[in-house]
Amino acid sequence: MNFExxxxxxxxNGTSGDExxxxxxxxxxxxxxxxxxxxxxxxxxxxxxxxxxxxNKVALFAHMDxxxxxxxxxxxxxxxxxxxxxGIDNSALFGKKISVNGHIGVVGGKAxxxxxGDEAKKVPDISDMYVxxxxxxxxxxxxxxxxxxxxxxxxxYIEFGNDMVKSKALDDRLGCAIMIELLQKKSKINYxxxxxxxxxxxxxxxxxxxxxxxxxxxxxxxxxxASDIPDTPENKKVCKVGNGAVVxxxxxxxxxxxxxxxxxREIADKNGIPNQTKTVVAGGNDAAxxxxxxxxxxxxxxSLPCRYIHSSSSVGSKKDMESVKALCEVLVEEFANG
Numbered sequence: 001m002n003f004e005x006x007x008x009x010x011x012x013n014g015t016s017g018d019e020x021x022x023x024x025x026x027x028x029x030x031x032x033x034x035x036x037x038x039x040x041x042x043x044x045x046x047x048x049x050x051x052x053x054x055x056n057k058v059a060l061f062a063h064m065d066x067x068x069x070x071x072x073x074x075x076x077x078x079x080x081x082x083x084x085x086x087g088i089d090n091s092a093l094f095g096k097k098i099s100v101n102g103h104i105g106v107v108g109g110k111a112x113x114x115x116x117g118d119e120a121k122k123v124p125d126i127s128d129m130y131v132x133x134x135x136x137x138x139x140x141x142x143x144x145x146x147x148x149x150x151x152x153x154x155x156x157y158i159e160f161g162n163d164m165v166k167s168k169a170l171d172d173r174l175g176c177a178i179m180i181e182l183l184q185k186k187s188k189i190n191y192x193x194x195x196x197x198x199x200x201x202x203x204x205x206x207x208x209x210x211x212x213x214x215x216x217x218x219x220x221x222x223x224x225x226a227s228d229i230p231d232t233p234e235n236k237k238v239c240k241v242g243n244g245a246v247v248x249x250x251x252x253x254x255x256x257x258x259x260x261x262x263x264x265r266e267i268a269d270k271n272g273i274p275n276q277t278k279t280v281v282a283g284g285n286d287a288a289x290x291x292x293x294x295x296x297x298x299x300x301x302x303s304l305p306c307r308y309i310h311s312s313s314s315v316g317s318k319k320d321m322e323s324v325k326a327l328c329e330v331l332v333e334e335f336a337n338g
Contacts, residue, residue, distance in 0.1 A: 007157040009173035015068030022064040043209040044195040050187035054336030059192040059215035062175025063199030069151035078135030086200030092311040097154035105133035153312035163318040170314040175221035206286035210293035217335035226305035239305040244274025245323040246303040253288025
């Protein structure tokens with residue numbers, strides 16, 4: 001897998017509704033002769049020409065957007081309030097750096113020594129935090145940012161430990177990187193790749209694009225929560241970093257076709273691709289919209305196990321990333337002709 005490509009994608013900024021930079025970069029990575037369209041909501045739909053027309057129409061989906069922030073208020077003293085775009089745990093915010101229009105700010109709040117009682121034991125809500133950009137007053141702040149501007153975690157992509165990666169936006173720039181690599185390779189069959197928008201705020205891009213593409217089979221490439229950390233009971237770890245690609249049987253948005261779920265696990269085993277499932281019904285992804293679109297779509301989700309997801313420091317394994325890519329590549333051909 002091309003990890004330099006992944007690094008570039010992760011370090012781009014593109015929260016829900018503001019995916020243009022990510023989309024433009026993806027387009028720049030496509031061969032000149034590729035057919036693609038950008039629909040009115042912003043989804044990028046790319047048709048891959050292979051050697052043969054398949055029996056079934058197969059589409060891969062990955063979302064371009066990441067969780068982030070939007071500016072909601074500028075105080076007289078120059079401090080700024082933001083609201084989350086997507087699901088962000090308040091505990092992942094305090095003291096973190098975020099950027100708006102290239103300007104770096106620090107998320108802060110009431111000092112612990114000024115809190116009392118239960119207040120001192122609770123993580124403040126994002127509405128009670130502020131971003132300190134170092135601006136002296138509102139007038140100066142408004143020279144650099146406006147209400148409605150998007151904000152992002154300021155975080156570097158780092159490889160560390162035993163083939164581990166730390167970055168913002170692994171969810172779901174990994175899926176985008178995998179689809180770019182597949183599109184750059186020769187293929188035996190035709191298929192479609194859909195780079196969706198606004199997954200983090202309700203799978204909105206997938207709702208529109210699934211009707212447009214109308215595939216027989218959909219493969220959703222994602223990341224999913226791994227809670228394989230100390231003191232977590234075995235049945236609550238969801239999945240484990242290092243144990244391979246995650247194939248879901250159910251999450252909060254989709255009950256996956258049982259026969260198809262079993263088939264995917266069998267295909268992975270047959271091809272020697274490390275794989276696992278989720279032990280907790282949690283989360284959701286574009287599959288929630290895709291599987292019930294048009295007349296119904298046979299849909300699977302293949303995910304990267306990811307620690308500290310939706311934060312500035314998501315962590316995943318390079319070996320697991322390779323497993324996700326390998327399984328998706330095999331599934332395209334299996335579904336196309338199966």
